[in-house]
Amino acid sequence: MAAPPSLSETSATLCVVLILLVPLAGVGLALINTGLARSRSAAHVMLASLCVFAVAAIVYVMIGFSWQGAPGRPAHVLVIGGKAWNWIAAEPFFLRGLRLDLSSASLVLLLQMFSVGLAAMIPLGAGAERWKLGASCISTILLAGWTYPLFAHWVWSEGWLSQLGSLYGLGQGFVDVGGASTIQVMGGLSALSMAWILGPRRGKYSSEGGTSAIPAHNVVQVLIGCLFAWAGWLGLNSAGAILFNHCEPSAVVLIAVNTTLSAAASVLTAAIVTKLRFARPDASLAANGWMAGLVVSSAAAAFLKPAAAVLAGAVAGVLVVYAIDILEFRLTIDDPGGAISVHAIGGLWGLLAVALFSDAGGGSRGQWLAQLIGIATLLGLILPLTYGLNWLIGRVYPHRVDADGEWQGMDLYELGAGAYPEFVVHSDEFTQH
């Protein structure tokens, strides 16, 4: 095992500051998920965000880090065809033996404790208004304790995906410095699994073939969430680049510029596309465009030139608008927060954009292949694993609230009080049932 890469004091200090920005991304996601849900479940979504973040942090520290590890730390390898495939870390549970200081491993732990919380919050957007609080916490235990650490080890802790370059000559190996795959696509695929397992909200798809519009209750909250997420993403992408790609502190400038440009291009494109399609810019779709731009930047910000970041973001803006449309109307996937389109599809596009627009891997064709193998692993292994584990949870402890709860709203049913007690009229009380 190679010696742990050491960080200079400047890099480590800067890294701490950047990592401490990451929880702002969580604030953003919580506000977006809450704003895009109906008012009757607003407090529930916000509380669920806090609870899954809490569960994720505790479970990750207790168990998850021992599977994920950090670069240069002990790991189990499997020799296949004469090459050592690094499958899983071999750290003790409960952080035993890890000194918490400014070392690289400590900073990885700190960043990952926040990152796994972000990944766990993403499915809440898809499961809003019908996913029980307890079930979402149990699902988070599996995500933070097993699925996330396993895949994150492969990508960030010298696992086999990151070693595709050194073992098989595929460019730099699978590249993702800001968590487009580990956080975003994994969270997005978990959101897809939950949307399928939970089924659509009552009244979303009518027996007559129609699709109901269930409007967001607070678009202002959603847009404020986007601004918080921006700050968090700056920290996430920059800290990831320093820790996992060994970038110098000076690279933070390029990463911040690219992150902002990608989000900016994406929100503008989404606004223009919705203006062209519906005659007016759609605020919630534009917000989703902003988030998709940030997600794309997670994969690519450290490697792209600014013009390429604009292009990657612009494509994400178009993608997210059409993806939300197709998922909702054609594939009957009810995703109130747009989590699948923004995080899964945006993240997959970001991973491809690295191969398409960047000089990672020296622009070799092998880099393409490494990115495709990472994507194949996400779709072919992580999606069935996530779906299967959540399906099993649902057999023991049903995920979905019963019909009464959904009708009353999750706030009243599970928490006993509404988020906005002054406003008690629900718009669908005026429709025939």
Next chain:
Amino acid sequence: MIKIEARGAGRGNSLVPYGHILPPRRFWAISWGGLEMKLAGFLLLLSGWGIVVATLPLLSSLPMRAGFVLAGLAVELMGLGLVVRSNLVPKG
């Protein structure tokens, strides 16, 4: 039934939603429907990943590897298609 057309993408800026609540039996059917197709879909997803991973130690040239990785991805996409289809909510 009150029916008001949604503006925009029908998510963010329409004022009043419309639609029926599906009867409970139908929801039960949705959550269990197409189990065999779902299972076949997930098996195809896993098989596709198996092809992709097996490519690495078994093949050495880049074009061959690329071909088999693309083939594995194609198998995965077929599996994803089946899973999506098995989860479609019946409308109308």
